[in-house]
Amino acid sequence: MKKQAFHTGWTCNGQPVTLPHDAMIHESRSKDAPGGSGHAYFPGGVYTYEKTFRVDAEEAGNPMLLHFEGAYRHSTVTVNGKEAGHCAYGYIPFIVDVTDLVREGENTVSVRVDNSQLPNSRWYTGSGIYRPVWLLTGEKDHIAFEGVKVATLSLSPARIRVRTEIAGSGDVSVEILDAAGKSKAKGKGADVTLDIPAVHLWSADQPYLYTARVTLKKDGQAADEETVAFGIRQVTWSSKGLFVNGQETLLRGGCIHHDSGILGAATFDESEWRRVRLLKEAGFNALRISHNPASRALLEACDALGLYVMDETWDMWYSHKTQFDYASDFEANWRDDLTRLVSRDYNHPSAIMYSIGNEVSEPATDKGVALAKEMVELLHRLDPSRAATGGINLMILTRSAKGNAIYKEDGSGRGDDKKQQGMAGMSSTMFNLITSVVGTGMNKGANSAKADQITTPVLDALDIAGYNYASGRYPLEGKKHPDRVVVGSETFPQDIYKNWQMVKELPYLIGDFMWTAWDYLGECGIGAWAYTPDGKGFDKPYPWLLGDVGALDILGTPNGEMFLAQCAWGQLKAPKIGVQPLNHPGVKPAKSVWRGTNAMPSWSWQGCEGRKAVVEVYSDAVSVALELNGRRLKKLKPRGGKAVFRIAYQPGILAAIAYDGDGRETGRSELRTAEKAVLTVLPEKKAARPGEILFIPVNVQDRKGTVESNADRTVSVTVEGGELLAFGSAAPRTEERYDSGTFTTYYGRALAVVRASGSGRVIVRANGGETASATIDVR
Numbered sequence: 209m210k211k212q213a214f215h216t217g218w219t220c221n222g223q224p225v226t227l228p229h230d231a232m233i234h235e236s237r238s239k240d241a242p243g244g245s246g247h248a249y250f251p252g253g254v255y256t257y258e259k260t261f262r263v264d265a266e267e268a269g270n271p272m273l274l275h276f277e278g279a280y281r282h283s284t285v286t287v288n289g290k291e292a293g294h295c296a297y298g299y300i301p302f303i304v305d306v307t308d309l310v311r312e313g314e315n316t317v318s319v320r321v322d323n324s325q326l327p328n329s330r331w332y333t334g335s336g337i338y339r340p341v342w343l344l345t346g347e348k349d350h351i352a353f354e355g356v357k358v359a360t361l362s363l364s365p366a367r368i369r370v371r372t373e374i375a376g377s378g379d380v381s382v383e384i385l386d387a388a389g390k391s392k393a394k395g396k397g398a399d400v401t402l403d404i405p406a407v408h409l410w411s412a413d414q415p416y417l418y419t420a421r422v423t424l425k426k427d428g429q430a431a432d433e434e435t436v437a438f439g440i441r442q443v444t445w446s447s448k449g450l451f452v453n454g455q456e457t458l459l460r461g462g463c464i465h466h467d468s469g470i471l472g473a474a475t476f477d478e479s480e481w482r483r484v485r486l487l488k489e490a491g492f493n494a495l496r497i498s499h500n501p502a503s504r505a506l507l508e509a510c511d512a513l514g515l516y517v518m519d520e521t522w523d524m525w526y527s528h529k530t531q532f533d534y535a536s537d538f539e540a541n542w543r544d545d546l547t548r549l550v551s552r553d554y555n556h557p558s559a560i561m562y563s564i565g566n567e568v569s570e571p572a573t574d575k576g577v578a579l580a581k582e583m584v585e586l587l588h589r590l591d592p593s594r595a596a597t598g599g600i601n602l603m604i605l606t607r608s609a610k611g612n613a614i615y616k617e618d619g620s621g622r623g624d625d626k627k628q629q630g631m632a633g634m635s636s637t638m639f640n641l642i643t644s645v646v647g648t649g650m651n652k653g654a655n656s657a658k659a660d661q662i663t664t665p666v667l668d669a670l671d672i673a674g675y676n677y678a679s680g681r682y683p684l685e686g687k688k689h690p691d692r693v694v695v696g697s698e699t700f701p702q703d704i705y706k707n708w709q710m711v712k713e714l715p716y717l718i719g720d721f722m723w724t725a726w727d728y729l730g731e732c733g734i735g736a737w738a739y740t741p742d743g744k745g746f747d748k749p750y751p752w753l754l755g756d757v758g759a760l761d762i763l764g765t766p767n768g769e770m771f772l773a774q775c776a777w778g779q780l781k782a783p784k785i786g787v788q789p790l791n792h793p794g795v796k797p798a799k800s801v802w803r804g805t806n807a808m809p810s811w812s813w814q815g816c817e818g819r820k821a822v823v824e825v826y827s828d829a830v831s832v833a834l835e836l837n838g839r840r841l842k843k844l845k846p847r848g849g850k851a852v853f854r855i856a857y858q859p860g861i862l863a864a865i866a867y868d869g870d871g872r873e874t875g876r877s878e879l880r881t882a883e884k885a886v887l888t889v890l891p892e893k894k895a896a897r898p899g900e901i902l903f904i905p906v907n908v909q910d911r912k913g914t915v916e917s918n919a920d921r922t923v924s925v926t927v928e929g930g931e932l933l934a935f936g937s938a939a940p941r942t943e944e945r946y947d948s949g950t951f952t953t954y955y956g957r958a959l960a961v962v963r964a965s966g967s968g969r970v971i972v973r974a975n976g977g978e979t980a981s982a983t984i985d986v987r
Contacts, residue, residue: 209346209353209432214274218259220336226963231255231336232323233472233934234947239750243326245732246530247333249750252323255336260316261343268312271346271375273353274304277504278339280473281534282322288315296537298323298333299466299500300545301552303353325532330523330637331465331755332730334473339503349376349424350432354551356422358438359593363453366407366440370420372398378426385419392418409453410439410557412493415514417557439511439557445595445672445693447686450718452516452560458711459516459718460777461494462487462725462759463698466503469762470936470946471961472729477505478901479961482892484509486764487725491779496697496721498599499523499566501549502559510558518597518674518697518721519553520563521545525570525579529636543586550590559594562587563697566599567636567676571666572608581669595671599697602654602663602678604639609662640734643677644746647801648700652680660688667692672718679703682710682717696720701759701769702804705849708776722773723802727758727938735802736940739789743941744798756940757802763905763938763959768807771826775849782875783827783864785809789955790816790857791918808955810917811862811879821857826850829866829874836862843867885909885916885956887923889974889982896964896986901933904982906974908956915956923958923976924950929986930970931963 215227237249263272274285274292281298284291288311293304306317323335344353355373360366372380382400384393386408393402408416417437424432441453449456464487468479480503487495494516497506502519510517522545528535546562553559564583570576584596643650654663660681667673668689674697675681685692694717699707701722711717727735733748735757742749754762759770768786775784786807793816797806807824825832826849833843834853837860844851859881866875890905906923909915925935926949936946937954944951951958953976964970970984 209271209273209344209350212343212345214259214341214343217261218257220255220257225257227341228338228474228476229336230334230338230472230474231321232332232334233474237750237753237943241326243329245747245749245752246327246330246730248730248732248753250332252326252335254324255321257319257321257337258316260314262314263310263312265312267345268310270307270348271350272305272307272310273344274306274317275301275342275344275353276304276337276339277301277341278475279319279321279337280323280333280335281328284320286318286320296541297534297545300548301339301504302548327530328532328534329530330731331728332467332473334467338473339475347426347431349374349378349426351375351422351424351434354554356420356434356436357554358420358436360440360442361401363407363409363440363442366404366409368402368404368440370395370400370402370422372422374398374424376426378424378431381423381425383421383423385421387417404440407440410441411452411455411457412514412516415439415512415557417511436555437508437511438555441557443560443594445718447691447693447716449715450693457516457718459494459695459720460492460773461496461518461719461721462492463496463498463721463723464726465498465724465728466500467729469727469729470934470959472934472946474933475503475505476901477508478903480505481509481513482903483726483764484513484515486760488513488515490760490766490770491774491777492725494518494719494721495725496520496563496599498698501552504552507553507556507558511556515558516560517556517558518561518563519549519559520599521549521565523566523636525565525568525576527568527570542583546583546586547590550587554591561595561597561672562591563674564596564598564670567601567604567639569604569608571600572605572662577665577669580666584669584671597670597672597674597695597697598666599674599676600663600667601636601639601676602659602681603650604636605663605666606654606656606659641746644801648703650677651700651703654678655680655684664689679707679710682714686714686716692716693718698723700802700804701773704773705776722759722769724755724758726760726764727762728755729753729762731755733800733940735800737797737799737803737806739792739795739797740941751943752941754938754940757800761938763957765938765957766809768805768824768826769803771809772804772849775826775828778828780827780875782877783825783829783832783866785811785862785864785877785879786824786826787811787879788822788824789917790819790821793819808917809879810915810955812859812882812885812914812916812918812956813857814916814918816857816918817859819857821855823853823855823862824850825853825864827864827866830869831867833865833867834862835865836860880912880914882910882914882916883912885914885919887921887974887976887978887980889972889980891972891982891984894984896970896984898964898966898986900964900986902930902962902964902970902984904960904962904972906935906953906958906960906980908953917955920953920956921976922950922952923974925960926973927960927962928971928973929968930965932960933963934961935959
């Protein structure tokens, strides 16, 4: 079918908007917002989107579909006043058939999105039609939506199967094109097997994509054509490891939420590609999309750039974690959700695992285990090539087996009886609360024989058993469960070094996914090292905004968490240096267990001369030395991939030198103090297409690119030749708005996101006591 972008000409509650659009990010935050810290103190609401469009005489009566990639949540679609479809889940794509509702001439589509009942999530959700929408049109005889499915049958010979679902009738022909567009194989039929000569296999290291061009002919005339990108690869797993194309593969993983940072939940192709690119460059080779299905754009980026994906389904099943969450709709919709997920993911080589949920307590019961098995069976039936897994919190299951539940199953609120109240403990939220006090010792909280007995039924129902915060079990499972395959589906970032040693040593442990790879909105302050009096608790009050957790901050800047992971993964050719902030003299931070360090790669702290600096050097060398302005300070042996120095801050050049056992230098790196730092506008691209989304750092830095970390200023940004979509920093606690055009830099950094208009130039101007500007050509 013909696919047309359906993004412009919309209104939301009467105001003009362009999709994707997050209505929540434009609301006003308040300390008494019903969603609380989980929703970052944003309110919800009911949002009505409307668009008028024309249908030509030749289109009227022919098949016409609307494809929504995601709308949060409880979306009802009407066309010309008649209901066309509904979707309860806010993260799943859905199709609405409007063929019989449209007429020749002018038509009106209305989408009512109801996100008024909060809390309904443990993190920021966004509201409205936050992912793209497409109009699909075709002839009566056409290739069905997502009707082309490509599967790898074997590698030697390289053999694929291409199945095509047709609406109506006709003759199908298939042609396979390589990355250069050259024909590699042809066949005829709706179910055809083809051998691919001189094949290029897909993997995260070599993400080679082919294209299947499928043509439908009716009476000798072309009626429809569909092109599908795919990769030729096979993934197998056993207690001997995970193998991609026969090669053992260890997953250097990170968890990410769905939001786009300062853009809110609005999902643009460019924002997803940028995030995937930065994570790939940082050293990750796998992502867990937590705790809901990935966007199409993210999967396409992972296909093209090379990242493996664990695509997750839900954060809850039929028992509530928050009062108004999806649990009320779950049992009526979960089969359709899984079916849609598999249909969308099927041709994406990056997707290697489906996760049936995160930290659900239901598998502590026979009903929950039966449901897990039913889900796995459905996934295997829909797609036998991929593994079923889940983010199973073993301690939550162990405690829940006592009969506790966080909410009544009717969703009416917290249970009143003592057993239900006592359970509050074993929801994800209460687990997090306990962990924030106990610390990483929670990793051993499910090591007992009783815990093993309780968790075994659901873990054995999965192809790959996902362990959330249960690394204490890793060394035990080889003997207790010799056929089990395990992945660390969620782990503390500071544990990456010792966890990765186990990944390398234990063949059945196939990887580690740290919480998190990238910071996110909501679940305020879960990873913060807080310097303010209100930062001591887990559930941080307004005006906290971000989780403040992640190996990369919300703008995409790596920190000490990332450097430690790179060291653990063996990816550092030279030591990396991180420095804990110097601009909070005399204040001891309240430290979250979800962050092992708040160090950043900066030795530029204006006005901090003489203050004690905590310097972390990340290296797996035998020893590392620190030099300041050419003077040797100290030499230490790294422990767990890190050596910690305490020195007095002085401006200049801070250098770290790594040595082997014979005292020979094996690598060095340095940080410099900024010289005459000024406000600078730095577009990531010099040229763009009309309508392209552009990312433009606005930093306080010198001519050599060194950012000054202690000269933050309030900056206002204006745009000519484009639309300013968002401007903000990585500050985790602020009352500033991303949609105001004015924001304070954070440790010297901020980011503007701009949509280019037509051809010409985009000019971005920043004013923060001084002015700066940059120009991007649009053509």
